[in-house]
Amino acid sequence: MDTATNSKAEIASPIKDVDDEIQQLLQTLPKEEGLISGSGMSLYLYQGFWRSARYLKPAISFQTHFQAFDSDVMVATFPKCGTTWLKALTFSILYRSQFARDVHPLLNFTPHQLVRFMEFDVYLNNPCPDLDNIFCVYKPRLFATHLPHASLPTSIKNSKCKIVYICRNPMDMFVSLWNFTGKLRDKTQDPPLSLDEAFDKFYRGVYSAGPFFEHVLGYWKASQENPNKILFLKYEDLKEDISSQLKHLAIFLGVPFTEDEQKHGVVEEIANICSLKELKEVEVNKKGFHVTGIPHTDFFRKGEVGDWSNYLTPSMVERLDKLIHEKLDNSGLTFKLSS
Ligand code: PAP
Numbered sequence: 001m002d003t004a005t006n007s008k009a010e011i012a013s014p015i016k017d018v019d020d021e022i023q024q025l026l027q028t029l030p031k032e033e034g035l036i037s038g039s040g041m042s043l044y045l046y047q048g049f050w051r052s053a054r055y056l057k058p059a060i061s062f063q064t065h066f067q068a069f070d071s072d073v074m075v076a077t078f079p080k081c082g083t084t085w086l087k088a089l090t091f092s093i094l095y096r097s098q099f100a101r102d103v104h105p106l107l108n109f110t111p112h113q114l115v116r117f118m119e120f121d122v123y124l125n126n127p128c129p130d131l132d133n134i135f136c137v138y139k140p141r142l143f144a145t146h147l148p149h150a151s152l153p154t155s156i157k158n159s160k161c162k163i164v165y166i167c168r169n170p171m172d173m174f175v176s177l178w179n180f181t182g183k184l185r186d187k188t189q190d191p192p193l194s195l196d197e198a199f200d201k202f203y204r205g206v207y208s209a210g211p212f213f214e215h216v217l218g219y220w221k222a223s224q225e226n227p228n229k230i231l232f233l234k235y236e237d238l239k240e241d242i243s244s245q246l247k248h249l250a251i252f253l254g255v256p257f258t259e260d261e262q263k264h265g266v267v268e269e270i271a272n273i274c275s276l277k278e279l280k281e282v283e284v285n286k287k288g289f290h291v292t293g294i295p296h297t298d299f300f301r302k303g304e305v306g307d308w309s310n311y312l313t314p315s316m317v318e319r320l321d322k323l324i325h326e327k328l329d330n331s332g333l334t335f336k337l338s339s
Contacts, residue, residue, distance in 0.1 A: 035181040047151045058123035066153040070160035071140035078215045080176040081168035082235040084299045087115035088274035093250045095138045121291045146209045149218035165219040168235035169335035171308035174202045213327035220333050236336040242271040276303040306338035
């Protein structure tokens with residue numbers, strides 16, 4: 001299996017191959033500094049969402065060249081909303097008949113190695129990667145993206161490819177993002193970014209893959225229009241009742257748990273092996289780096305609902321509360337802010 005792992009952090013090393021065409025495109029796009037600095041990390045507003053130069057080319061390659069199969073499954077998420085968890089869960093449910101229970105691949109590979117990002121990994125250095133080879137181990141193909149719904153390759157939208165989306169209340173998402181970028185800034189020796197500065201950027205939607213609300217609403221509306229194609233999950237619901245959510249996910253994926261499996265505790269087993277507590281202890285998640293240069297360990301922190309109350313000031317909470325209403329009222333989408 002090609003796991004695409006780097007041996008050292010390259011979070012902000014110079015970008016080698018932003019070719020002329022992309023350079024020209026970049027010059028036409030609004031530009032701002034996001035939460036992480038460094039060469040290639042400035043953000044550009046592309047199709048309504050902020051994206052770093054480094055990952056714009058692979059995103060365009062994915063958009064342009066990818067041909068979906070009806071059998072494909074895609075995990076789509078907004079960053080820091082439960083990507084790592086959903087990758088582990090979807091992989092474990094979808095492929096449970098393809099590996100022995102006592103040698104679960106999650107014991108040897110990270111969730112991000114097992115379910116690879118298209119725009120940060122598969123298409124990173126090659127506009128036309130050999131997908132037959134990359135997806136040769138397990139069937140059907142399973143991959144991931146942070147791209148907004150509107151920017152997905154046409155064949156994903158037009159085929160029967162299934163999409164599982166997860167989101168999370170924006171207060172916890174922001175706190176998770178702030179902690180995550182703090183660690184990255186340490187590694188790139190950037191001075192720390194104050195919570196105030198980060199909040200200001202978050203509020204304006206200026207961070208990689210932002211703005212949050214537009215991303216979430218894009219998938220929310222699409223899932224309402226086509227619930228058989230897009231399953232819309234919330235981090236807080238998984239925390240509250242993982243068994244029901246896993247059964248629901250398995251049905252959606254077309255591989256419902258049999259009565260026998262349920263009787264033998266397969267649902268609980270999957271919930272357990274994919275839990276934050278278990279994954280944190282797996283050796284492969286404690287060392288090494290993702291292909292983006294991010295240490296594997298940085299994808300695992302507290303995983304709590306309501307952690308925002310330990311960080312946000314009353315004025316931040318008030319502003320965010322207002323923004324949530326402004327953006328989500330009339331959409332039918334709501335978030336639980338505490339457990
Ligand atoms: P990504 O989008 O950059 O891949 P993502 O996995 O969505 O990151 O976000 C990491 C968050 O999910 C962290 O949340 P926290 O900062 O609030 O703690 C991380 O702890 C949490 N997380 C990672 N794995 C799991 C898991 N197995 N169960 C629950 N939460 C998890």
